[in-house]
Amino acid sequence: MITVTAIIIAILPLILLRGRTLLACWSTLVAFDALAWIVCRQTLGLERNVWLIVLAVLNVAIFSLFVARGENVRWSATRAALVAALVYAIAMPAMLQVPIDGDEPWYLLITESLAHDRDLDLANQYRTLAQSQTQRPDLGPLPGDPIGPHGEQYSRHEPFLPLLLVPGYLIGGLLGALATIALFGALLVRSTLRMFEDEGISDSAARAVFPFLAFAPPILFYSLRIWPEVPAAFFFVEAVRGVTQRRAKRWLPALLGLVLLKLRFVLIAVSLGVRRQSRRFLIIAAIIAIPLLIALAISGRLTNVHSIKELIPIFDRPLWYLRGFFGLLLDGMSGIAFQAPFYLLGIYALTRWKSTPNAFRTGMIASILYLVVLIPRAEWHGGWAPPLRYIVVFMPILALGAAAVWDRVSPAIIAIISAATIGLVIHGLAWPWRLFHIANGENPLGEWLSEKYATDFSRIFPSFIRANDAAIVASVVLIALLLVGRALARPGRAEARPTWIALFALALAHAFVEAQKPGSVIEFEDAHVQHKGGEMYPQLYTMARFLYRGGWIVRAGDSMTFLAKRGASTLHYSCGAPAMIELGGRAYLLEPQYKSIRVDLDHDGRVTLRGISGEVNLDRMQHE
Numbered sequence: 001m002i003t004v005t006a007i008i009i010a011i012l013p014l015i016l017l018r019g020r021t022l023l024a025c026w027s028t029l030v031a032f033d034a035l036a037w038i039v040c041r042q043t044l045g046l047e048r049n050v051w052l053i054v055l056a057v058l059n060v061a062i063f064s065l066f067v068a069r070g071e072n073v074r075w076s077a078t079r080a081a082l083v084a085a086l087v088y089a090i091a092m093p094a095m096l097q098v099p100i101d102g103d104e105p106w107y108l109l110i111t112e113s114l115a116h117d118r119d120l121d122l123a124n125q126y127r128t129l130a131q132s133q134t135q136r137p138d139l140g141p142l143p144g145d146p147i148g149p150h151g152e153q154y155s156r157h158e159p160f161l162p163l164l165l166v167p168g169y170l171i172g173g174l175l176g177a178l179a180t181i182a183l184f185g186a187l188l189v190r191s192t193l194r195m196f197e198d199e200g201i202s203d204s205a206a207r208a209v210f211p212f213l214a215f216a217p218p219i220l221f222y223s224l225r226i227w228p229e230v231p232a233a234f235f236f237v238e239a240v241r242g243v244t245q246r247r248a249k250r251w252l253p254a255l256l257g258l259v260l261l262k263l264r265f266v267l268i269a270v271s272l273g274v275r276r277q278s279r280r281f282l283i284i285a286a287i288i289a290i291p292l293l294i295a296l297a298i299s300g301r302l303t304n305v306h307s308i309k310e311l312i313p314i315f316d317r318p319l320w321y322l323r324g325f326f327g328l329l330l331d332g333m334s335g336i337a338f339q340a341p342f343y344l345l346g347i348y349a350l351t352r353w354k355s356t357p358n359a360f361r362t363g364m365i366a367s368i369l370y371l372v373v374l375i376p377r378a379e380w381h382g383g384w385a386p387p388l389r390y391i392v393v394f395m396p397i398l399a400l401g402a403a404a405v406w407d408r409v410s411p412a413i414i415a416i417i418s419a420a421t422i423g424l425v426i427h428g429l430a431w432p433w434r435l436f437h438i439a440n441g442e443n444p445l446g447e448w449l450s451e452k453y454a455t456d457f458s459r460i461f462p463s464f465i466r467a468n469d470a471a472i473v474a475s476v477v478l479i480a481l482l483l484v485g486r487a488l489a490r491p492g493r494a495e496a497r498p499t500w501i502a503l504f505a506l507a508l509a510h511a512f513v514e515a516q517k518p519g520s521v522i523e524f525e526d527a528h529v530q531h532k533g534g535e536m537y538p539q540l541y542t543m544a545r546f547l548y549r550g551g552w553i554v555r556a557g558d559s560m561t562f563l564a565k566r567g568a569s570t571l572h573y574s575c576g577a578p579a580m581i582e583l584g585g586r587a588y589l590l591e592p593q594y595k596s597i598r599v600d601l602d603h604d605g606r607v608t609l610r611g612i613s614g615e616v617n618l619d620r621m622q623h624e
Contacts, residue, residue: 002052005090009059012086013066015079021070028062050430053094057426060087062420064211068204075203081190082328084214088182088223094429095178095224101436102384104226105134105393106142106155108177109167110162120159120298121152123317146299154298156305158291160260161228169505177226185223188234189214192396195241196403199357205406212342213399216421218388221435223429227385228261229392235261236268237396240363243272257282258393259291261305265393266291267370272362314376323464324375328391330474331381332443332461337474339387339424341417346398349405350483356404361399381465384543386428386435412501439546441466442526450528455563457515458526465546468524518563518604522621526553537617549594550574551619554581554611565623566604572619579614583607590616598624 013025033055040051067073092123109125112132120229122141129137146154168180171361192213196206213219222229235258242251255272258265266288271283295304303310314320329347336344349356350364371557374380374390427444428435434444442450446458462474522529525536529552537550552560564584571583574594581588584601599621601607609618 001090001093001594005052005056008086009056009063011338012063012083013062015083015086016067016074017070017072018074019072021066021072025063025066025070028066029059029065030064049097051307053430054426054575056090057422057429060215061211061422064075067210068208073203073207075207077190077193077197080193080210080214081186084189084223085182085186087215088185088220089179091220091429092182092224095432096174098433099135100174100226101433102225102227102386103157105136105139106157107165107226107228108132108134108169108174109139110155110157110159111165111177113161114162115166115169116218120154121148121243122155123151123153126153133169133177137176144305146305156299158228158260158262158304159294159298160257161226161231162198164231174424178224181226181230182223184234185214185219188219188223188230188237188396191234191237191241192399195237195359195396195400199359199400199404201357201400201403205403208406209399209403211418212402212421213396213552215266215425215610216342217340217424217428218386219395220425221386221432222389224393225386227389229389232261232265232393233260233268233396236265236363236366236393238524239272240359240366240397244359244362252283252287256287256290259288260294263291263295263306264370264373264390265269267373268366268393271366271369272591289493294415309380309614313372317376320360320376323467324377324380326462326471326475326478327464328375328380328388330462330471330478331464332446332458332470333439333441333463333465334381334387334431335462335464336388337478338443338461340395341420342402343395343398345402345405345417346400348482349398349401352405356401360397360404363394363400367397368396378544378546381546382434384541412504416501416504436541438464438540439544440525440540441468441523448529453516454528454530455516456519456522456526456528458528459519459521460515475502518565518622520565522564524560524618524620529560529562531558534611536558549619550617553615553617554609555612555615556613559610561606561608563605564601564607564621566601568624569599569601569621570596570624571599571621573616574619575614575616579616580612581616582610582612587612590614 009029010026013022013029017025036055036058040055067075091607099105109122109132110120112134113122113125115121125132126140129139132139141153142156143603148154165177165180168176168178170176172179189210193206193210196209212313219230219233235254238254239251239258242248242254251272255269259269269284269288273281273288292302296302300307327335329335329344336347343566349360353361371391379390441463442458443461446461449457458469460470462468462471464471531552534552534554537553538545538548542548554560571588571595573590573596575590575592579590581590583599584607586600588597588599590597
């Protein structure tokens with residue numbers, strides 16, 4: 001595989017570059033690889049697989065820089081899509097380091113049923129999991145999955161994606177199914193770049209945005225996994241292109257494909273229909289009826305296992321909207337800012353609404369109903385899925401917005417976004433299982449720093465899953481940056497732009513210092529807490545973990561140490577029988593049920609909590 005990767009990386013410049021730019025790119029890649037080989041042998045004890053991924057990602061980043069800034073570039077949407085397909089081909093094995101997860105096994109199981117049994121009944125598949133390409137002998141029907149009149153076992157997942165996967169699966173099994181999704185990823189890249197051309201985006205801006213679209217999260221990761229998100233994004237882009245160009249032959253089949261992939265995408269189709277004349281709305285209504293009738297035929301209900309309430313906005317909970325909106329943008333674990341920072345430029349484009357391309361406005365308007373339904377719900381952070389699952393479908397539209405304002409963005413901001421993006425790609429390819437959410441409010445960087453320094457670094461990252469002070473600060477800063485950024489981007493104000501890298505470095509230094517001080521809230525399951533015995537509750541990969549109250553179970557003899565503030569704090573806990581703990585040299589008797597107790601510490605710094613008797617589930621400790 002190393003040889004194949006090296007050959008493909010060497011071929012990439014041939015597709016898009018020529019002349020001196022091609023020679024310069026090859027020379028830079030060779031020099032960099034030689035230096036990296038020396039460094040690899042002399043420093044850092046990383047695993048060989050991780051080193052190879054780091055090297056490959058940096059090679060693609062160097063190539064992308066020549067594409068964006070080179071003088072001799074053979075640029076076209078088709079060539080760019082071919083490059084994306086080759087990169088996905090060499091990245092695909094990284095995703096297969098561990099068995100497929102989340103919804104993926106069920107999608108593949110349906111594909112196997114269609115390919116072998118020519119039906120949607122999974123009863124045979126559940127009985128013969130040892131022969132399945134899923135490599136998941138633990139699979140079974142999910143609670144509430146539809147059951148047929150003769151005991152047929154159906155899946156809650158829509159059958160259109162498995163139908164699309166059948167040819168690839170018959171050719172190459174699991175790898176063929178993944179290759180089908182990667183093909184849709186390449187088609188999405190081509191379609192998005194064609195949309196750029198349609199809307200008058202310059203080649204220089206398109207070339208600069210291209211690597212952030214094709215080789216960065218979330219499109220990269222979802223192009224290497226069996227989820228409907230990338231095919232949905234492709235169909236959505238084609239639908240938007242068709243609507244803006246008034247080409248029914250494009251938007252009709254694209255919109256049909258979109259709603260067949262997932263029932264929730266019906267909300268997008270409704271938004272597109274409402275914006276247009278009545279005749280077009282009737283056509284869209286007919287398209288919407290098709291997935292509903294399919295769901296009725298399979299499950300006996302128009303909405304399958306879902307409740308109609310899930311499609312009704314929650315207007316009586318305004319705070320849920322604030323939490324969801326800023327969470328989608330800023331949450332340290334699953335927000336755009338920390339999982340796909342490039343797309344914040346698309347959010348910035350919203351502040352220049354009147355001057356943005358028509359397709360951008362059409363796509364954003366089509367997203368309104370979908371987002372209104374999604375934002376206040378806990379699902380906004382993705383549940384058991386890689387980050388940003390529910391808004392991947394809109395990422396190409398945000399990319400169009402980013403391309404439209406590209407010339408107004410400071411190079412320093414682009415440099416910061418590029419460095420963060422490279423780190424995210426390396427992390428996701430080297431440790432793909434970490435992409436799946438566990439909904440504990442910590443992101444991988446915060447966890448790593450917390451473990452390394454035994455202090456609560458996670459609290460400096462904004463969390464809307466477990467709301468913290470950093471979330472409020474980040475929300476205010478984002479609003480200020482959008483307002484200030486718009487003002488500084490006005491003609492004649494370019495010289496007023498601040499030194500973004502200096503400000504960013506100053507903010508990082510301040511955050512690093514603050515993170516090493518005791519925090520006001522101690523979540524007992526967090527990485528900075530050093531545990532000796534006991535166990536996490538609920539378990540790390542519990543479905544919808546954010547719905548549970550608890551943290552760490554402590555029994556007699558177990559202990560934990562952590563930094564805490566001096567003075568009074570409230571300890572939240574639950575236990576089924578009286579228990580006793582010792583904290584900071586004082587013993588506390590804990591009464592049964594979910595309760596809280598006041599505890600006192602006589603100094604700032606590291607303290608130890610020990611279990612003396614009984615069993616208690618410690619939730620959190622909040623300083624007063």
